[in-house]
Amino acid sequence: xxxxxxxxxxxxxxxxxxxxxxxxxxxxxxxxxxxxxxxxxxxxxxxxxxxxxxxxxxxxxxxxxxxxxxxxxxxxxxxxxxxxxxxxxxxxxxxxxxxxxxxxxxxxxxxxxxxxxxxxxxxxxxxxxxxxxxxxxxxxxxxxxxxxxxxxxxxxxxxxxxxxxxxxxxxxxxxxxxxxxxxxxxxxxxxxxxxxxxxxxxxxxxxxxxxxxxxxxxxxxxxxxxxxxxxxxxxxxxxxxxxxxxxxxxxxxxxxxxxxxxxxxxxxxxxxxxxxxxxxxxxxxxxxxxxxxxxxxxxxxxxxxxxxxxxxxxxxxxxxxxxxxxxxxxxxxxxxxxxxxxxxxxxxxxxxxxxxxx
Amino acid sequence: xxxxxxxxxxxxxxxxxxxxxxxxxxxxxxxxxxxxxxxxxxxxxxxxxxxxxxxxxxxxxxxxxxxxxxxxxxxxxxxxxxxxxxxxxxxxxxxxxxxxxxxxxxxxxxxxxxxxxxxxxxxxxxxxxxxxxxxxxxxxxxxxxxxxxxxxxxxxxxxxxxxxxxxxxxxxxxxxxxxxxxxxxxxxxxxxxxxxxxxxxxxxxxxxxxxxxxxxxxxxxxxxxxxxxxxxxxxxxxxxxxxxxxxxxxxxxxxxxxxxxxxxxxxxxxxxxxxxxxxxxxxxxxxxxxxxxxxxxxxxxxxxxxxxxxxxxxxxxxxxxxxxxxxxxxxxxxxxxxxxxxxxxxxxxxxxxxxxxx
Numbered sequence: 209x210x211x212x213x214x215x216x217x218x219x220x221x222x223x224x225x226x227x228x229x230x231x232x233x234x235x236x237x238x239x240x241x242x243x244x245x246x247x248x249x250x251x252x253x254x255x256x257x258x259x260x261x262x263x264x265x266x267x268x269x270x271x272x273x274x275x276x277x278x279x280x281x282x283x284x285x286x287x288x289x290x291x292x293x294x295x296x297x298x299x300x301x302x303x304x305x306x307x308x309x310x311x312x313x314x315x316x317x318x319x320x321x322x323x324x325x326x327x328x329x330x331x332x333x334x335x336x337x338x339x340x341x342x343x344x345x346x347x348x349x350x351x352x353x354x355x356x357x358x359x360x361x362x363x364x365x366x367x368x369x370x371x372x373x374x375x376x377x378x379x380x381x382x383x384x385x386x387x388x389x390x391x392x393x394x395x396x397x398x399x400x401x402x403x404x405x406x407x408x409x410x411x412x413x414x415x416x417x418x419x420x421x422x423x424x425x426x427x428x429x430x431x432x433x434x435x436x437x438x439x440x441x442x443x444x445x446x447x448x449x450x451x452x453x454x455x456x457x458x459x460x461x462x463x464x465x466x467x468x469x470x471x472x473x474x475x476x477x478x479x480x481x482x483x484x485x486x487x488x489x490x491x492x493x494x495x496x497x498x499x500x501x502x503x504x505x506x507x508x509x510x511x512x513x514x515x516x517x518x519x520x521x522x523x524x525x526x527x528x529x530x531x532x533x534x535x536x537x538x539x540x541x542x543x544x545x546x547x548x549x550x551x552x553x554x555x556x557x558x559x560x561x562x563x564x565x566x
Numbered sequence: 567x568x569x570x571x572x573x574x575x576x577x578x579x580x581x582x583x584x585x586x587x588x589x590x591x592x593x594x595x596x597x598x599x600x601x602x603x604x605x606x607x608x609x610x611x612x613x614x615x616x617x618x619x620x621x622x623x624x625x626x627x628x629x630x631x632x633x634x635x636x637x638x639x640x641x642x643x644x645x646x647x648x649x650x651x652x653x654x655x656x657x658x659x660x661x662x663x664x665x666x667x668x669x670x671x672x673x674x675x676x677x678x679x680x681x682x683x684x685x686x687x688x689x690x691x692x693x694x695x696x697x698x699x700x701x702x703x704x705x706x707x708x709x710x711x712x713x714x715x716x717x718x719x720x721x722x723x724x725x726x727x728x729x730x731x732x733x734x735x736x737x738x739x740x741x742x743x744x745x746x747x748x749x750x751x752x753x754x755x756x757x758x759x760x761x762x763x764x765x766x767x768x769x770x771x772x773x774x775x776x777x778x779x780x781x782x783x784x785x786x787x788x789x790x791x792x793x794x795x796x797x798x799x800x801x802x803x804x805x806x807x808x809x810x811x812x813x814x815x816x817x818x819x820x821x822x823x824x825x826x827x828x829x830x831x832x833x834x835x836x837x838x839x840x841x842x843x844x845x846x847x848x849x850x851x852x853x854x855x856x857x858x859x860x861x862x863x864x865x866x867x868x869x870x871x872x873x874x875x876x877x878x879x880x881x882x883x884x885x886x887x888x889x890x891x892x893x894x895x896x897x898x899x900x901x902x903x904x905x906x907x908x909x910x911x912x913x914x915x916x917x918x919x920x921x922x923x924x
Contacts, residue, residue, distance in 0.1 A: 382755070395898075399792035399794050400790065407774050407775040410774070413764065416762075416768070417768040437762060437764035438803070438808060439764075439801025440764050440767070441798065441800075442795070444796075447796070447816065449794055450796060456801065456804065458804060517756070539753075540756070542753075
C-alpha cells in the first residue's frame with residue numbers, strides 16, 4: 209500500500225489533521241513514517257535519515273550551534289476518537305481526536321517549519337520517532353541515543369510535547385516500587401491459625417495518606433512532587449486469610465533529586481517494609497540557565513513553567529543537552545477520550561518557533 | 567455405566583475408602599448417589615427416597631423421638647490425591663486422600679449404622695446430600711428443606727462434619743461485606759488533580775488491624791469470632807491515580823448474634839464507609855441444652871466444644887431443630903492436599919453413635 213500523501217504546504221492546523229487521520233498507535237507507525245519521509249524527500253536543505261520508524265532530518269549549514277527539535281509520531285490506542293473533526297466550544301476552535309494533543313499538533317508545526325526554514329539561524333536536527341507511548345525499552349529516541357548518539361548531538365533540545373504553548377522546563381523523575389507484606393494462610397473461620405497480610409498493609413496506606421509531597425525549586429522553577437499508591441492487590445478466596453498483599457507506589461520526584469536519592473527517600477518513608485524497585489527514571493533539570501535557552505524563552509515570550517510529567521527531555525538531559533518542552537495542547541487532555549487541541553495554540557507554537565529560528 | 571457396588575458389610579474404614587474412590591466432586595455426585603441407593607435398597611427397615619442426588623433413608627418404627635443424621639457426599643476438587651491410600655505416621659494409621667476428612671468417613675459410619683441398626687431406640691432419618699462444597703443456593707440439604715421440609719423433621723440432628731470425633735455444638739455465623747472507597751482519576755504526574763481511593767482505604771485497614779475479636783459464651787461453649795480482610799483490590803494503571811478501592815471483609819460471628827446484628831456491628835466498626843453485604847448466614851446455637859442432646863453427649867463421652875466454621879447445622883437450627891457436628895477427621899485437614907483421616911477416629915465415631923442409638 210502506498211504511503212498516504214502528506215501536504216506540508218498546508219497550514220499547521222491542516223497538517224495536524226492529516227497526521228492524526230493516519231492511525232499510528234504505538235507499533236503501527238510505519239505508514240506515518242513513510243508519509244513523513246516521502247514529504248521531506250524533495251527538500252534539498254535537509255539530510256533525511258531513516259532508522260526503523262524514526263526519521264531524522266538535518267541541516268548542515270555550518271552554523272555555530274545546533275538545536276535538536278523532536279516529537280513522537282505514535283499515539284495511545286484509538287477509542288472511537290478518529291477520524292478527527294473540527295469543533296467550536298465557547299467560541300474557541302479545536303481539532304478533536306486521538307493524537308491531536310499528544311502530539312501530532314507539535315509534530316505538524318515541526319514538519320511545517322522543517323521544510324520552510326531553509327536558512328535557520330542555527331543548524332537543526334529534526335527528529336520524529338516511534339514507540340513513545342509504550343515501554344521505555346521500545347522508545348525510538350532511546351534507540352537512537354543508544355545506536356546513533358551522533359544524531360542527537362546539539363547545544364539545546366526542544367521536545368514538542370503538549371505544554372499549552374508555553375515553555376516547560378525539565379521534568380520530574382519517576383519511580384515505581386512494590387511494597388509487599390507476607391502472612392500465613394488459614395481458613396477464615398479459624399483466623400488465629402494464620403496471619404493476615406492485608407491487615408499488615410495498614411501502616412503503608414497510613415504513611416501514604418499522611419505524606420505531604422514537597423514543592424522544590426530547581427533553577428528557578430518550582431516542581432511539585434507526588435507519592436501515590438497506583439495499585440493494591442491481595443486475597444486468595446473469600447474464606448481464606450490472605451498470605452500476601454502488594455501495594456504498588458509511584459513516586460514523582462523533583463529533578464534536584466537523583467533516582468538513587470529518590471529510592472533512598474522511599475526506603476525511609478516505608479522503613480521496615482519489603483521494597484522492590486520496578487521502574488526508575490531520573491528527572492531533568494530545567495536547563496533554562498543556558499544562554500541559548502534564555503534566548504529561546506525571550507523569542508517565544510511568556511514565563512517558563514516546570515514540567516511535572518516525565519518526558520523524553522530526560523534523555524537529552526542525560527546526554528548533557530539542556531532541553532525543554534514546548535508544544536500545543538493541554539497535557540490534561542492527552543490520552544483522554546475527548547482529546548482536543550485549541551487551534552490557536554498550534555498557530556502560536558508555529559509563531560514562537562519561527563520567531564526564534566528565523 | 568452401572569453404579570460401582572458398595573459393600574456395607576465391610577468395616578467403616580473400608581467403606582470410607584470405597585466411597586472416596588468414587589470420585590464425587592460437587593456436580594458429579596450421581597455415581598456415588600446411585601451406589602448408595604443400590605446398597606440401601608435390600609434393607610427393608612429403611613424407606614429410601616431419592617431427590618436429585620440426595621438420598622433419605624428413614625425408619626418408621628413409631629418411636630417417640632426422631633433423630634436426623636446427615637452428611638454430604640460431594641468433595642472439593644481432586645488435586646492428585648485420589649485414589650486413597652493407607653499411611654502410618656508416628657505409629658498412627660491414616661486413610662489419605664480427597665474426601666477422607668470432608669466427609670466420606672462420616673458418611674461411611676452413617677451408612678454402616680443405617681443398615682446395621684434395624685431396631686434403634688429412636689426413629690432415624692439418614693440424609694446423604696449433594697452440593698455442599700459449592701454455592702449455598704445449590705446445597706442439597708437446603709433444597710430438601712425448601713421442597714420436602716417433612717424429610718428434615720426431627721427432635722435432634724447430627725451432622726457428620728469432621729470434629730476430631732468430638733461433639734462440636736452449633737456454629738459461628740458468617741458475613742461477607744465489601745467496603746468501597748471512591749476517588750477521582752488523574753495522571754499520577756499531577757496527582758493533585760485527582761483523589762486517591764487507595765489512600766482512603768487506610769482507616770479501613772487500620773480498623774481491621776486494631777480490631778480485637780470477641781470470645782463469646784453461648785449455652786456453655788465459648789465461640790471465637792474473627793474479622794478479616796480476605797481481599798483488597800484497587801488500581802487502574804501504573805501512572806493513574808486510582809478512583810476505586812474495594813476491601814472484602816469476612817466476619818465470623820458467635821451464634822448469640824443474629825445476622826442482622828452482625829451487620830449492625832460492622833456498620834459501627836466501619837462507620838462512614840460505603841458498605842455492601844454480599845453474603846450472610848446466621849450461625850447456630852449449640853443446642854446442647856436439649857435433654858436429647860445431653861443424652862447423646864453422655865453416651866459419646868468427652869467434652870463438647872464450639873464449632874467455629876459455618877456448617878449445615880445452621881439449616882437445622884433455622885428449622886428449630888437442635889443440631890451438633892460429630893465426625894471423624896481434623897477440620898484443619900479438610901480441603902488440604904494432604905487430607906487424611908486417622909483410622910481410630912472413624913472407629914470411635916462408629917462406637918459413639920452406636921452406643922447412643924442401640
